[in-house]
Amino acid sequence: MAKYVAEVLWTLKDGEDFLKGRYSRGHSITFDGGVELAASASPHVVGKWAVEAAVDPEEMMVAALSNCHMLTFLHRARLAGFLAVRYQDAAEGIMEEVRPGRQALTKVWLRPVITWQGDEPTAEQLAQLHHEAHDECFIANSVKTQVMVEARAAA
Template sequence: MAKYHALIEWEASATDDVPGGKYGRGHRWTFDENVSVPASSSKHVVPLPWSVEAAVDPEEALVASASSCHMLTFLYLAAKAGYAVQSYRDAAVGTMAKGDDGRVQITGVELSPDIEWQGAAPDAATLEQLHHDAHDQCFIANSVKFPIEVTK
């Protein structure tokens, strides 16, 4: 159907001690149309100063991807059902812990969308169904093994 490309680039500095584990984890993600994002390991995984606090880490990018996919699918389904969303804000949270297999992994993502509507909002049952259908049709949710739950 489609292929998605990302260029990931990292280079050691002259002062890095790579064999000793003392090297910067800052790197760059470059996507289509040369959109470039500073990236790094999470400070929760590799302590500062070896991580870059002002950069996106893979774990938070995964949480953002799950939230973004759910939102985009939700917006499409809501519009198709005749509801107009004015704004959508989600303070998504991912949890990293040991999984059932003993390996550290993202074990779940909680979505907490705050939605403002133009005109009439769907009733609670319809809203729940829209979220259910958005989850069911989201490409990212269909690609990961951890649960993604809407909590709001």
């Protein structure tokens, strides 16, 4: 069993009014390797109390799905004998009401563009590689959000 840890730290700043909801949602997340990330609630959720330059949980979920798919895809492509030299994804997720007063990230689109060196997979092989990557991705297997992969050709 693998264990993953992240430390989340938020502190009330002088002059903020916690009980009235007038406080910054900015905080930090430190991962076990030492990387520290500026984080916040989404501006779509808390307006001016968010830190727009920071990463919000919804963005992290979209990024985690994209990141996991990429890493799994690269592994599957390597095993299939294809040489990927660049992978870029413009992932996007949407938040929708799932029942009155409750919202969820309901759909995530992964839009990978892969550049190959040497033989490139056929459209059918590429679709199979993405299918295998999605099926094996730990993060995709951990969520109920619908994840769509819209692979695009490199220019």
